[in-house]
Each structure stands twice: as structure tokens, then as C-alpha cells.
Amino acid sequence: MKQLGRLSRGLWFEDLVLGTTWHTAGRTLTETDLVSFVNLTWFTEDLFTNQHDTGENAIQGRPVPAGMVFTMAEGLVVPSLERAGLAFLQMELDVRSPTFVGDTIRVDCEVIEARECSKPDRGLVRTKNTVTNAGGQILLIYRPLRLIKRRSPAQADGRPR
Secondary structure (H helix, E strand, O other): OOOOEEEEOOOOHOOOOOOOOOOOOOEOOOOOHHHHHHHHOOOOOOHHHOOOOOOOOOOOOOOOOHHHHHHHHHHHHHHOOOEEEEEEEEEEEEEEOEEEEEOEEEEEEEEEEEEOOOOOOEEEEEEEEEEOOOOEEEEEEEEEEEEOOOOOOHHOOOOOO
């Protein structure tokens, strides 16, 4: 297994061998993030828009939609595939715990599948992305399948570009 630590840029298909792990930077979710997401997506469920009539809510506090957590987690992951990601093809998503305004999230990534494609300039990579809060609580686990560029022969020295 190859452990890369915190990574921000430059993974290509050749770097993403089975068992490779890395993690992203953290990001604190703010009230402004929630309001912006709700307004952009029209995700106007009372749970996310009404702070006063909360007696019947299953989740107390200031929760954020799991879709927002996923998209912000992807925003943390995508820079690690800069210039190499070609397509997001499919995903499984498990919501494990509520996420709240004020939580800081990060993503731990592990390559669980990597295979070549019929075209020699790309490969398929599936990762297990575990989103946690600052306390280490698992919030989401998602498993995206992505189409990733391979290095050209001129880039075969293995250095990220």
C-alpha cells in the first residue's frame, strides 16, 4: 500500500495503484455555505431553512444536506486529480451521520479498484472516500468511479505535471 499523506495536486492513473491512500485538506462548513447551497439548488426543506419550528425535526441543531457535504467533499478531492481527471462515471453513497454548520470536514481516499481501459491513454479508478468531521466521526462514505488520464511516454518519469 502506498500512503501519500495530504495531497493537493497531480495524481495520474499510474499513481493510483490498488491500496494507495491520501487525505485532503479540511474545510469548515459555514452558515453562508448552507444558505448559498439551499438557494442555488432550491433545496428548501424546512429542516434546512426554518430555525424556529424545529420540534418535529428528527435532527436537532443546524444540519446541512448530505448533498452539500458530498459536493464540498468533492471540491476537496478534485484538486488531487488536477489535469488527470477525465470523467466522473458512477458512485455509491452512504450517509452515516448528520453534518452540521460549523463542522470541519476532510476526506480520506483509498484506491479500491484500478484497471486499464481499451484506450491506452486512460484508466478506470474507483476510490473509497470517507468524509469525517474534526472529531473523526464518519459522515459520508462514497465510492466514485472515474476515468483518469495516463501519463504520456514523455511524462513517464513519474513526476506530477
